[in-house]
Amino acid sequence: MRREQHDYDDIPGTFVFDAERSRQGYGINMFCMSLMKDANRKAFKANEAEYLKKFPLTPEQRDAILNRQYNRMLELGGNIYFTAKLGATDGHSFQHLAALMTGSTQEAYAKMMLEGGRSVEGNRSRTGKGAPKAKAKSKTGKKSGSKRG
Amino acid sequence: MAKIIAGVSSSHVPAIGAAIDNHRTEEPYWKRVFSGFEWSKKWMAETKPDVVIAVYNDHASAFSVELIPTFALGCAAEFPPADEGWGPRPVPVVKGHPELASHIAQSVILDEFDLTIVNKMEVDHGLTVPLNLLFGSPKEWPCPVIPLAVNVVQYPPPTGHRCYMLGKAIRKAVESYPEDLRVVIFGTGGMSHQISGPRAGLINSKFDKAFLDNLSKNPQKLVRMPHLEYMREAGAEGIEMVMWLVMRGALDEKVEEVYRFYTVPASNTAVGHIILENKRKAASKTKRTAARAKEAVRRS
Numbered sequence: 306m307r308r309e310q311h312d313y314d315d316i317p318g319t320f321v322f323d324a325e326r327s328r329q330g331y332g333i334n335m336f337c338m339s340l341m342k343d344a345n346r347k348a349f350k351a352n353e354a355e356y357l358k359k360f361p362l363t364p365e366q367r368d369a370i371l372n373r374q375y376n377r378m379l380e381l382g383g384n385i386y387f388t389a390k391l392g393a394t395d396g397h398s399f400q401h402l403a404a405l406m407t408g409s410t411q412e413a414y415a416k417m418m419l420e421g422g423r424s425v426e427g428n429r430s431r432t433g434k435g436a437p438k439a440k441a442k443s444k445t446g447k448k449s450g451s452k453r454g
Numbered sequence: 455m456a457k458i459i460a461g462v463s464s465s466h467v468p469a470i471g472a473a474i475d476n477h478r479t480e481e482p483y484w485k486r487v488f489s490g491f492e493w494s495k496k497w498m499a500e501t502k503p504d505v506v507i508a509v510y511n512d513h514a515s516a517f518s519v520e521l522i523p524t525f526a527l528g529c530a531a532e533f534p535p536a537d538e539g540w541g542p543r544p545v546p547v548v549k550g551h552p553e554l555a556s557h558i559a560q561s562v563i564l565d566e567f568d569l570t571i572v573n574k575m576e577v578d579h580g581l582t583v584p585l586n587l588l589f590g591s592p593k594e595w596p597c598p599v600i601p602l603a604v605n606v607v608q609y610p611p612p613t614g615h616r617c618y619m620l621g622k623a624i625r626k627a628v629e630s631y632p633e634d635l636r637v638v639i640f641g642t643g644g645m646s647h648q649i650s651g652p653r654a655g656l657i658n659s660k661f662d663k664a665f666l667d668n669l670s671k672n673p674q675k676l677v678r679m680p681h682l683e684y685m686r687e688a689g690a691e692g693i694e695m696v697m698w699l700v701m702r703g704a705l706d707e708k709v710e711e712v713y714r715f716y717t718v719p720a721s722n723t724a725v726g727h728i729i730l731e732n733k734r735k736a737a738s739k740t741k742r743t744a745a746r747a748k749e750a751v752r753r754s
Contacts, residue, residue, distance in 0.1 A: 322607065337514075376651055376652060384650075385651075393540075407653075407655060418721070421657060422646075424657075425661070428653055428656060429687070
C-alpha cells in the first residue's frame with residue numbers, strides 16, 4: 306500500500322516518524338531496543354541474520370539492518386533514537402551515523418556543525434510549495450526548493 | 455499555598471552529559487557551552503526552589519515503542535538514571551515529590567488533561583542534563599524533582615497550544631496545594647536540530663532567537679505554531695521545543711526575563727537557555743529597576 310501523503314513529506318531529506326512508520330517499523334525499533342542489553346548485543350554480533358529472526362521484519366527491513374543503511378531504516382519505520390543503538394553496538398559515534406545519513410565524511414560533517422550547521426535556506430521544501438505558506442505565517446519563510454549540497 | 459516562582463528552559467543534548475561525565479568541561483569547545491550556565495547555577499543556588507517540575511522527553515530509554523504516553527507524570531519517590539547503552543550516567547538518583555505529583559495528577563485530570571501516571575520510571579539524559587546545567591554535579595540533587603515526560607519521539611507530539619494549556623493547569627494544581635512550596639518549572643529540549651536523515655545537522659539560529667524573544671514577551675505568538683513549521687524551520691527533532699510551552703504556560707502572562715544564553719553547536723544541536731521569573735507582586739519599583747539593570751548586563 307502506498308504511503309499516505311502528509312504536509313511534512315514536503316520537507317526534504319526528512320523521514321518523519323509518524324504513526325504509519327511506527328506501525329511498520331515496530332520490529333526494527335524493538336530489535337534496536339533489545340541492543341540495550343549486553344547479552345543481546347553479543348548474540349547479535351555473533352550471528353546477525355540469526356538474531357534478527359526473533360523480530361517481525363520484512364526482507365527489506367532485514368537487509369537495511371544487515372547493510373547498515375540508516376536512511377533506509379528510517380524510511381521503513383525505524384526511529385533515529387532507536388537506530389542510534391545499532392550504531393553504538395557497532396562502536397560508532399553518533400557523528401559517524403550522521404555522516405552516513407548525510408552522505409558526507411565524518412570530518413566534513415563535524416566541520417559543517419562547527420561552522421554553524423546546515424542552513425535552512427534551500428532546505429525547507431522539496432516542491433517549493435510549502436515555502437510561501439510558511440512565509441505567510443512566519444517571518445523566517447524564504448524562497449526555497451533548491452537542494453543545498 | 456505552593457506557587458510557581460520561575461521557569462527555566464534549557465537544551466538537553468546527550469553530549470553535554472558525556473562531557474560532564476568524562477571531565478571534558480574545560481576543553482574550549484565545551485567551555486563555550488558550560489560558561490553560559492555559570493550565572494544560572496548561581497541564580498539557582500540563590501533561588502533555592504523547594505521542588506522542580508521538569509518537562510522533558512525520554513529517548514527510547516524508559517519508553518520504547520511498546521508504550522508511548524503523550525504526557526507521563528512521575529509520581530514515584532525516586533527515579534534512577536537510565537542505562538542508555540553505556541551504563542547509567544554517574545549522577546544522583548532523582549528524588550521525586552510523590553505528594554505534590556499525585557496532587558497535580560488529580561487536579562489536571564479533572565481539568566481534562568488525561569495524563570499517564572507513572573510510579574516506576576528511569577530517567578535519561580533528557581532530564582539529568584538540565585539538572586547538571588542548573589545544579590552542577592552535587593552528590594545529591596538539592597531538591598525533589600517531578601518529571602513530566604512528553605512524547606516528542608513519535609509524531610505527532612501534543613500541540614504547542616495543548617502544552618501551554620497543560621502548563622496553566624499545572625499552575626492551578628500547584629496553587630491549590632496547601633503546603634508553602636516554591637516551585638521552579640523546567641522546559642527542556644531543543645533548540646533547532648535535526649539528527650535524522652539526509653537533512654541532519656540543520657540549525658536555524660534566526661528561528662531560535664525569534665522563539666526565545668516570543669517565549670519571553672509574546673508567548674501567544676508561539677502557541678498556535680503548527681508542527682510543520684517547527685520541523686521545517688527548526689529540524690525534525692527541533693519539534694521538542696513544544697515542551698518549553700508547558701513551562702511558559704505555568705508562568706504569568708508577563709514575566710521578567712532574567713537571563714538568556716545561546717550558542718551553536720553542542721554536537722548536532724543549537725543550545726538555548728532562558729530564565730523567566732514571575733514578577734513579585736510585592737517587589738518595589740526600585741527593586742525592579744535594579745533587576746532590569748542587572749538583566750541588561752547579563753544579556754550579552
